[in-house]
Amino acid sequence: MSNDLIVMDNSIVKASYNLSVSEQRLLLSALAQIPKNKPIDPKQAYYITREDFVRLGANADQATRDIRNATKDLMKKTLLIDTNAGILEFHWLSEVLRFDKNADARLKLKYPNPEDYKNYINGLRKYNLLESLPVGRHSDDIVARVVFDSRILPLLSELKDNFTQFVIDDVAGFGSVYSFRFYQMMMQFKSTGYCKVSLDDLRYALALFEKYEATKDLRKWVIDTAVNEINEKTPYKVSYELIKSGRKFTHLELKFKLKAEPKKVTVLRDQNTPDLFHKMSDSQINTYSSILSKLHSISDLAENKDYSAFAVWISNILRDPQSVRAETAKRIFKALQTETDFKR
Structure with missing residues (x-):
């Protein structure tokens, strides 16, 4: 999938900068959304979700806090790129918006009267709550919106030569x-x-x-x-x-x-243990894991009430059912068969 690919000019790979793990995750989450081989609108915003951070190894309970801290810190950070004219220094980002999900309730308390309606609407605009969110991004999960510095954009898109690319999942879980x-x-x-x-x-x-x-x-x-x-x-x-x-x-x-591909070993399994969704696409897996995360019949499998983190956990099982006990895989499969229209 193109959204899994990170592409950057080699000058960024060799540039001098120091980012924390959370700042790296924020940067990669935004870079993965940049269209490949297409012009970029300098004002284009990229939305960062909790799921983005969990995917890259963040603790689900701390992902929101990590994103907020990373946006604050990354706004201050610069990178140094060696050019023919000398060392060029500029910021990674030009703009950050940290969404406040409680803003609407606070504004209603602050402006309770009909004559205050204009102030209430202006307040919503201030918090960006009137802005339409991008298609395919779950608004409840979005924590921040970032815009890249215009000077870095030529080094991130429409690259023909001297660029580096890798799959974002390759670096998921890095702690250093x-x-x-x-x-x-x-x-x-x-x-x-x-x-x-x-x-x-x-x-x-x-x-x-x-x-x-x-x-x-x-x-x-x-x-x-x-x-x-x-x-x-x-x-x-x-x-x-x-x-x-x-x-x-x-x-x-x-x-x-x-690494060498591990030799395939034939495993004799309980015939009643389903070989889950081995032909499903990533998009289908994401859809069904989101459905499953909200089913009461398996809610006890969640460590907490964090639906997004639970959905990510389920998606990993759908990709590799043998990563959990057979009984757990059976329960997930039975729940999907019983409570959705899914057909094998």
Whole structure:
């Protein structure tokens, strides 16, 4: 799916910036929505939902707070891009709106009288509650709206040469800011499976400044952290070597390749255990998981009353029913057969 693909100019991959994990998730959630190979309206807004953050590994109970904090912080952040004319610095975003779902109720209390109606309507406009939301985005789940800085747009769309792309799900679950950057560096050289960068350039790109000046600290807290997480959570197996020039380590070499496909093993299963939805598309899975998340007959399976998080959990089961106990899979299948018009 095109909305799963992140595309950026190589200059962003090599740029100097420092973003938190939540800021990376916010940025990737917006980047995934940018149309590929099409002009971008400089004022185009991208809507960030709790589901976007949960998909990228955020705790469902903290996703809203993480988004709000990330929008505040990312508005202040800049990136440094090396150009022929010098180092160009600009912000990632030009505008952020954090939706306030309680604004309408507060405005009604503030302007209860008919003569206050104009003030009430103006208040709604201030909170953007009169604006029509984009098709396909669930308004109850939207937390923020962002607009990119116009100067970065040429580096995000209509790219013909010198760009890096990867699937957003490859980086889902990253807990280290360095893993995101290392993975982007790897994907820039995906065709060769080899990447070499000087340690000075690496420190610059990661905006480490005075941190981890000793190579042993850089190895422990940055390189090992990123490499181990990439090996654990992505489709790639990566190894590295630190290269010396004289008595000093000067370069980092990364070698990587796709992990070998696991051998298919025939598993004898209980004939009463359904092989759930193995031919369903992602769109169908998302639709049915949303329906299931609101069914009373399986509501006890939810850890809390967070329907969005419950729907994501169910969608993972629909994709891989063997990830849970057979009895749980049976209950989900029975609920869908009994309470919807779904036909196998």
